[in-house]
Amino acid sequence: MTNHYTTYSDKQGNVFDDPDYLMVGCSAHYFVLPEPEEMIPLPVGSRLFTLPDYSPVGWNNQLNEPVLLDTGDQVLYAVSAFLPPGYTRILLPGAYYRTAKSRLPLWGYTAMAWGDDEFMVSAVKVDDNSKWLPDSYDDRGLDELILEKKSRLKDNRLVDQLSICATEYHCFAAKNFFLERWECPIPTSPVCNSDCIGCISYQRSGDIIASHERIKFVPEPDEIYSLAADHIRNAADPVISFGQGCEGEPLVQADTIEKALIKLKNEYPDATYNINTNGSDPSAVKRLCRAGLDSIRISMNSANHDRYTKYYRPIDHAYADVLKSIKTAHDEGVFVTINLLIFPGISDQEEEVETLIKLVKVSGINLIQMKNLCIDPHVYLETVGYPEQKGMGILRMMDVLRNEIPEIRFGYFNRPKNEF
Numbered sequence: 001m002t003n004h005y006t007t008y009s010d011k012q013g014n015v016f017d018d019p020d021y022l023m024v025g026c027s028a029h030y031f032v033l034p035e036p037e038e039m040i041p042l043p044v045g046s047r048l049f050t051l052p053d054y055s056p057v058g059w060n061n062q063l064n065e066p067v068l069l070d071t072g073d074q075v076l077y078a079v080s081a082f083l084p085p086g087y088t089r090i091l092l093p094g095a096y097y098r099t100a101k102s103r104l105p106l107w108g109y110t111a112m113a114w115g116d117d118e119f120m121v122s123a124v125k126v127d128d129n130s131k132w133l134p135d136s137y138d139d140r141g142l143d144e145l146i147l148e149k150k151s152r153l154k155d156n157r158l159v160d161q162l163s164i165c166a167t168e169y170h171c172f173a174a175k176n177f178f179l180e181r182w183e184c185p186i187p188t189s190p191v192c193n194s195d196c197i198g199c200i201s202y203q204r205s206g207d208i209i210a211s212h213e214r215i216k217f218v219p220e221p222d223e224i225y226s227l228a229a230d231h232i233r234n235a236a237d238p239v240i241s242f243g244q245g246c247e248g249e250p251l252v253q254a255d256t257i258e259k260a261l262i263k264l265k266n267e268y269p270d271a272t273y274n275i276n277t278n279g280s281d282p283s284a285v286k287r288l289c290r291a292g293l294d295s296i297r298i299s300m301n302s303a304n305h306d307r308y309t310k311y312y313r314p315i316d317h318a319y320a321d322v323l324k325s326i327k328t329a330h331d332e333g334v335f336v337t338i339n340l341l342i343f344p345g346i347s348d349q350e351e352e353v354e355t356l357i358k359l360v361k362v363s364g365i366n367l368i369q370m371k372n373l374c375i376d377p378h379v380y381l382e383t384v385g386y387p388e389q390k391g392m393g394i395l396r397m398m399d400v401l402r403n404e405i406p407e408i409r410f411g412y413f414n415r416p417k418n419e420f
């Protein structure tokens with residue numbers, strides 16, 4: 001059996017292991033030792049991060065409890081991994097979150113260890129789609145492809161936006177547009193009707209930095225149409241996807257999207273049309289389903305009203321509208337996915353899993369995308385409340401869901417309609 005030793009870094013970012021201590025992870029703020037099946041080798045494409053305000057914690061076998069590593073005179077930091085797409089974390093890095101003084105940037109921090117001869121992480125692979133492997137995204141030649149698209153779709157502001165997304169934010173979906181394949185994003189909305197604590201495109205206070213800037217304009221229906229049509233004509237397995245990380249909420253621009261979508265669906269019925277949304281407006285969802293959507297992905301951090309509302313801070317709607325949107329899309333015959341923002345120790349609380357099961361059963365959700373909620377753990381736990389017990393474990397949570405709802409599927413990515 002592989003041992004999992006604790007890891008830490010020095011101030012310069014050099015990462016070391018300490019064979020005197022076993023790795024300890026966190027389920028919310030509870031320290032736990034991982035089960036063997038909860039650890040996998042560090043996936044290709046992962047990044048390692050130091051946690052500058054956290055001292056490393058390891059498991060002391062003699063005391064049978066977690067302890068701060070003895071750092072002597074040297075300042076040592078806890079470390080974590082950021083996983084590539086397709087992997088969901090199981091444990092947070094072992095750290096004393098309650099006493100945190102500063103704010104970590106918006107990343108998904110994952111517990112990591114040194115195994116017998118390689119780095120290990122506490123994670124599970126939830127989607128096997130090779131289209132999203134980092135190896136598929138070689139940037140050499142990208143600049144030339146961007147220039148080509150700019151000259152082909154002159155005066156289309158969406159091409160400029162996607163070139164920023166592809167080169168500055170390294171959005172794989174935006175790169176797909178220039179590489180002429182698969183899922184292509186269509187950002188439409190500079191505003192949102194929620195105020196999520198961990199929004200990556202807008203933060204009203206300076207405490208947390210948004211990693212993206214929102215699109216600054218609402219495109220004309222013709223700009224959407226011409227960019228999407230170009231993609232559909234040239235790409236393999238084209239998926240046209242409204243709602244992306246570089247914008248606000250696409251349902252706010254439902255009129256614009258509807259006009260473009262009706263025309264696209266009419267001329268290119270075989271392409272897949274998807275929207276990634278917060279599901280805030282059931283009547284807009286209904287109109288867009290009727291205009292031609294094939295799939296909808298609705299994001300949520302929790303099926304529990306209270307936790308949802310504390311994190312999403314909806315402005316002009318309520319959690320009940322989100323539930324209604326899920327049901328509406330299902331009733332309209334659209335493939336329904338929820339983008340579940342997973343946080344170990346919260347998502348796998350027993351009552352949280354029970355509520356999710358009820359939601360899936362009554363609303364006909366087809367697939368759960370198991371996304372990592374990118375946020376400072378302390379900020380999230382302060383927001384939704386520190387739980388009174390640790391979670392059942394993410395693997396166990398998935399097993400419970402499978403047992404209760406055998407037809408439910410798990411994944412990470414949107415898919416073309418021949419894979420629904």
Ligand code: SF4
Binds near residue numbers: 199
């Ligand atoms: S719904 Fe999306 S765009 Fe709107 S605040 Fe939340 S994360 Fe940001």
